[in-house]
Amino acid sequence: MRFVLAFTLLVTAGVAAEPDQRVNPETGLAGWEWQDDAVSITFNQRLPDQSRAYFQGRGFRSEEAEQIAQSCVFQVILRNHADASAPLQLDLADWHVVPSGGEPGPLRLEPGWQVEWEQRGVAQGARIAFRWSLFPTVQTLQPGDWNMGMITIGLPPGESFDLEAVWRQGREPRRVRFEGMRCAPDREI
């Protein structure tokens, strides 16, 4: 009996730690999701064309929107649904992108983009929209809180990579590796 219990616990722990991949039948875009009893993380591909349209609509010039579109944009949804008082703290600077056959590197983060936008004289309204459209670099989510935003992976369209997401739940460090993720290809919406 003890063996069965230990085995099933081991199996379920493995199931809980495995991100789930699915494809939206209407758009053909892929998404990756992982959850346990305290947190859920979802990454959804965004087509380069979606990013072009979105950021031009927020006041970016076409060449600037193109630069974002070519940087592999994902939508992230992160929920802290822990019952106990366990705040979820994260800093995207601690996350790693591991390109297929390449070395781990950082995400391209919002503060770095802002330096470039300022140098290129991007309109203030566009920079404000960019700031609040991207997933916050540093944040704390209390139980019941959730957030949604974009991240830029910094790879060309169609590239494959693994993503290592890390955070802290209460005092416990957490880490999940999303394997076999892929930037959306550059095709029309």
Place this chain on the structure above:
Amino acid sequence: MLHRLAVAALILALPMLASAAPRSQGLTPVEERPPAPDFNLEDMEGEFHQLSEFRGQPVIINFWATWCPPCREEMPSMQRAWERLREEGVAMLAINVGETPDTVFQFTANYPVEFLLLFDLDSAVTEKWPVRGLPSTFVVDPEGRIVYQAIGGREWDDPELLQPVLDLRSE
């Protein structure tokens, strides 16, 4: 053997049961109760409003933008909450981050709301508040202190969610 299989099946099902359970939504108490940063912002009619105008009553302050999907999603429930709260001595206002009144005017054709909409055109007020993402909502007590916060959308007409706000009137 059947007993063992049943135990194993139950354990295997636990993560799925957990994910199927309704997600909690609530307000997080802000223990240190910092003073809420005041502002002087224009509404849709071009009139300016300061937070200090609402001193003496609880105030729900929502930071949002029309391009933010969860912001749009929670707007109808905020309107339903407002229909109750305006009779109860609670103020509600929504500060739009970085958009023009023209943009929001078009938005309200599809999302009609009657609570006060204010405009933080350059995001300067938003930067002074502890906003990390949109939507973020804060509850300010009658003394002008931030006492609750909620990051991410909520169903604002949930009576359990609103009760702590109503309770602030008698503190």
